[in-house]
Amino acid sequence: MIAIIGHLDVDPADRDRLVSSSIELQRATRRDEPGCLVYTIAADPADPGRIRIVELWEDAASLDAHFAHPNFRATGEALRGATRLGGSAVKYRIDAVDDVRGPDGHVTSEFRSADGD
Numbered sequence: 001m002i003a004i005i006g007h008l009d010v011d012p013a014d015r016d017r018l019v020s021s022s023i024e025l026q027r028a029t030r031r032d033e034p035g036c037l038v039y040t041i042a043a044d045p046a047d048p049g050r051i052r053i054v055e056l057w058e059d060a061a062s063l064d065a066h067f068a069h070p071n072f073r074a075t076g077e078a079l080r081g082a083t084r085l086g087g088s089a090v091k092y093r094i095d096a097v098d099d100v101r102g103p104d105g106h107v108t109s110e111f112r113s114a115d116g117d
Contacts (some may be wrong), residue, residue: 001037001097002063004055006089012048014082019043019051021078029071035062041075050078053089063091 010018022041029039038056057063066072102108 001094002057002060002080003092003094004053004057004063004089005092006053007044007087008053008079008084009049009086010051010052010082010084015043015049015051018081021081022075023099025071025075029066029069029075033062033066033069033071035059036066050084064068 008018019041024040026039030036033039036055037058038054040052040054042052042054042108044050044052057066096111096113098111098113100107102110102112
């Protein structure tokens with residue numbers, strides 16, 4: 001799996017409009033793009049000028065297909081509807097997945113095995 005975690009900083013007066021402009025594109029990406037597990041563009045509740053971006057893709061092929069998809073270009077255009085004051089996007093390759101709670105029901109940072117089983 002591949003995760004993308006990012007943010008855009010914009011004038012707080014523009015933030016909610018930009019997020020709203022991406023809602024249908026978020027739905028389309030989730031619905032129409034195989035391998036899309038999570039695709040969220042949302043207002044950061046603790047920072048009035050920040051938009052958070054969280055994506056989760058099954059594999060590199062699905063992420064590459066997303067980068068070539070019209071939804072990707074349209075979302076970029078929508079988010080360029082105001083001056084950006086900063087931002088970043090970082091991709092992470094995920095090699096293990098497991099529940100946050102262990103078999104005993106307590107939260108843990110440990111993984112039961114490399115693949116989460």
